[in-house]
Amino acid sequence: MTAEDLMRAVVPVFPPSESHLVRDGYLKGERNPGELRCTSSDFFMLFDMNNDGLISFKEYIFFATLLSIPESSFSVAFRMFDVNNNGEIDKAEFKKVMALMRAQNRQGTVHRDGFRPGLKVHGSVENGGLVEHFFGKDGKARLQHDKFIQFMKDLNDEILRLEFAHYDYKLRGTISAKDFALSMVASADMSHLGKLLDRVDEINDQSNLGGLRITLEEFKSFAELRKMLLPFSLALFSYGKVNGLLMREDFKRAASHVCGVSLSDNVVEIIFHLFDSNRDGSLSADEFVRVLHNRERDIAQPVQSEHPGFLSCCFNRAANSPIGRFIF
Incomplete structure (x- = not known):
């Protein structure tokens, strides 16, 4: 190859x-x-x-x-x-x-x-x-x-650079909001992909999104957040359960305070367009985490041990928790 x-x-x-x-x-x-x-x-x-x-x-x-x-x-x-x-x-x-x-x-x-x-x-x-x-x-x-x-x-x-270059078709050094959204949903389950692609197609019709451009550094920052999905998702679900809503400021604070990742307003706007399913200004955290988890899973492709030990038991218990059902 x-x-x-x-x-x-x-x-x-x-x-x-x-x-x-x-x-x-x-x-x-x-x-x-x-x-x-x-x-x-x-x-x-x-x-x-x-x-x-x-x-x-x-x-x-x-x-x-x-x-x-x-x-x-x-x-x-x-x-x-x-x-x-x-x-x-x-x-x-x-x-x-x-x-x-x-x-x-x-x-x-x-x-x-x-x-x-x-x-x-x-x-x-x-x-x-x-x-x-x-x-x-x-x-x-x-x-x-x-x-x-x-x-x-x-x-x-290098993987991120090449992926970014794929979407930077006209060699502008930035990618469109629509392409950034496509990169996010590319690993979504087939059962959810259709509605996510419909939301992607709506981006160019949104006055606050159609003209946005994402830089390589912004692209890398979001990728860094994916690597810290477990603590980040824990923060999202915990805060959402207590407060009921997960707004843009809450999302950025979780990324910054829990994961040490600074996300730009442009990136957050695109995320909320895709994953605020009922358009109430609050993130649908389960849908968002599921898509990110699929991306990391596609690369890692872990296998379970034939002899589950202490760690396996911990993972099984976590998987049965409200948070774990979306992660494991």
Whole structure:
């Protein structure tokens, strides 16, 4: 697969609204309306270790595993395998960490060694992707914890940049309110997608929304909020239950005080247009959280352990709570 295919595998997108490629089908010579429009990315070519311009299936599994790793989970595993407690691990130890992380990823579990049913794929997952980049051709270099965490942050930033570039069809450096809304609802359940897309289509008819433009920094801030969905949703549901209504100021305060994320007024206006279902000025928090959770779930694709322990019991109890029903 190409870097473009790799992105399509993990990022749900709609055709950008400014491209006019919104009809079903396309004529010969035209770009596929559903094609992900990405600028070139040297970063993702780090996964192309044999320099053939393509990313193999085992390299894709490596990529999917990296994306599924929360920073906190990797840090715990890293420290457990860092027997010298010097903040570094060698290639063999890194393979153990990645195998452990891959066991928590649905696709990584099914395709345990990079083998796909019906296809002959040579080499294991741990020998593909970025292993050579981290440990050198001789495999003797050591990986520092801080270096890997920074790499993970750069990886997520690159995904966001390419997604933003897809919607910035005319290369303005900003995207329309409608495109930002499309990026939000792209992971919605099919049962809710229709009504959300109807609300998206109404944006250009709204005098307070039609002319809004969203910058890359605003786009990144909203993505940062998605990563902190659990504490943020707890704040939203708790406040909404006590006060009955969840207004714009409450939403911004929860993002800022609980998650340390500053959202612009433009971003909040678009969110409330999509998720204030009865137009009373109060956010429909359950609908909003469900869509955000779907986006993070699509990337991480966690699997449940066959032997639920203490943490599994905690998650099960949380899932049965009013808040957990929308998160787990």
